[in-house]
Amino acid sequence: MRIAVISTSYPARPGDAAGHFVESEVRELIASGHDVTVITPRVGDATHGGDAAVVRRIDAGTLFGWPGARARLAAAPWRALGGARFVLGARRELEALVRVDRVIAHWIMPSAFPIALCRSAPLEVVAHGSDVRMLLELPARARRWVLGALLSHGAEFRFVSEALRARLVEAGHPELAWRSRVEPCAVDVSDAPDRCSARSTLGLRENARIVVVVGRLVAEKRIDSALRAGSLLPRADVVAVGDGPERARLERAFPEVRFVGQTTRPVALAWLAASDLLITTSLREGAPTVVREARALGVPVVACPAGDLEAWSEGDPELYVVSSASSRGTPLRYSHPSGTDRRSSQDT
Numbered sequence: 001m002r003i004a005v006i007s008t009s010y011p012a013r014p015g016d017a018a019g020h021f022v023e024s025e026v027r028e029l030i031a032s033g034h035d036v037t038v039i040t041p042r043v044g045d046a047t048h049g050g051d052a053a054v055v056r057r058i059d060a061g062t063l064f065g066w067p068g069a070r071a072r073l074a075a076a077p078w079r080a081l082g083g084a085r086f087v088l089g090a091r092r093e094l095e096a097l098v099r100v101d102r103v104i105a106h107w108i109m110p111s112a113f114p115i116a117l118c119r120s121a122p123l124e125v126v127a128h129g130s131d132v133r134m135l136l137e138l139p140a141r142a143r144r145w146v147l148g149a150l151l152s153h154g155a156e157f158r159f160v161s162e163a164l165r166a167r168l169v170e171a172g173h174p175e176l177a178w179r180s181r182v183e184p185c186a187v188d189v190s191d192a193p194d195r196c197s198a199r200s201t202l203g204l205r206e207n208a209r210i211v212v213v214v215g216r217l218v219a220e221k222r223i224d225s226a227l228r229a230g231s232l233l234p235r236a237d238v239v240a241v242g243d244g245p246e247r248a249r250l251e252r253a254f255p256e257v258r259f260v261g262q263t264t265r266p267v268a269l270a271w272l273a274a275s276d277l278l279i280t281t282s283l284r285e286g287a288p289t290v291v292r293e294a295r296a297l298g299v300p301v302v303a304c305p306a307g308d309l310e311a312w313s314e315g316d317p318e319l320y321v322v323s324s325a326s327s328r329g330t331p332l333r334y335s336h337p338s339g340t341d342r343r344s345s346q347d348t
Contacts, residue, residue: 002035002099006090006115007106008064010040010055015264018043018066021185021289022106026053028186037097039090039115041065041082056093060086066262067216067244070130075245083110090115107131112155113146123155126185129286129307132164136171147173160184160287161307182308184287189269189296198274209236212275214268214290215282217244222304225281227254229302233277241271273297282306295319 005026009019019040029036036053041060061082063069073079087110094100100121105112112125135143150157151173157180159165169176192198199206211230215221223246230238231254240250243262251259260271272278278294278301285306294301300318303309313319 001101002097003029003037003102003104004094004097004100004119004121005029005036005038005053005104005106006094006111007038007040008069008086008111009106010038011265012043012045012065015266017263017265017268019106020265021187024186024188025104027188039093041086058086058089058093060089067218068130071216071218071245086110087115091118094119108135108150109146113150116155117149117153123150123153125150125155125157127157127159127164127168127286128185129160129164129284132159132168132286133284136167140171143172147176151175151179156180158183162311163307164286184292185289187289187292187296189293191266192269192273192293192297195273198270201270202274204274209233210275211236211238211277211279212241212271213238213279214241214272215280216242217246217250219246220282220284222281222283223250224253225304226279227257229281230277230279231256236277239271239275241268269293269297272299275299277302280304285309291319 005022007019007022009022011018011020011023026036026038030053038053038055040055040057041064042057043065061079063072063079063082063086065072094115095118100119102124103116103119103121104124104126105116106126106128108125108127108131112123116123135146138146157176159180159182161184162182165176165180165182193201196206204210211233213223213226213230215223217223217240223240227238227240227250230236238257240257240259241263247259272294276299278290278299280288280291280301281304282288283304283306287307288309291301291303291309295316295318300320302320302322305321305323309319310321313321
């Protein structure tokens, strides 16, 4: 099949973490024998060709890129003009493709609506979380208009979590209930080093207790809560992997935390592989990629309830989801690889 993938986030160069889960899916499609063309914004001096995929990069001004379109737009509202440029350019690129058997649009707006509507090929819309929240913020009439246009086009929806699907079905269009499925995006940690190699590369002591907080340092991620929780763990070295507009404030508030800043994806995976615990306290997630990567690497995770994490934790004894009730009640056990267990309500 000839497949067009539209995404507002895709790696701009080898090792770029942006949209790496979209790239992982593209690799799977190519491995299955499909021809794939990716349509995505141009970010900086983008050079990455996406392995065997054809990548068409569309001028979008400075709207897209780290630390995310919403943060960039909040800092400079005029960047919205770049969104219009991307929509028009992406539609022209999609219309110009000689043959398209299937379109996969990551993020409801603008990838699916209005870009993908210019082709009559079967459309799969992948809803990640931020796009669902954006849609829910629209007036009800506008939300129904967007969803109605996609459903009339014949679109099938893929949500990365059941929680996201339930929210949009309830607030949007009942037809979504039977025109959608739940399937988290692919994650690929095959290039991650083992724990010993990662610690050697990063210059960490073998017996150090490393707690990591990974993600964009933006207010909605509630990074301060994660750092505060990590600081409560005895003899733990807390490391923040990522960057963003909140960094200066967080560095002042948590001088004991090591901030490594924005890194390449291989370095971020090395920090995950080297760690003893990942803490995430964001409440606005669909299917948190970093949680799935940590668990794929055998790293325990403490998280606040978001997306489907509570459901996942029922089948995963090392994914601890701490709700307001559990934080006041049953304490949490944190097991160090050396075999030392710490158990206290303060740790929770």
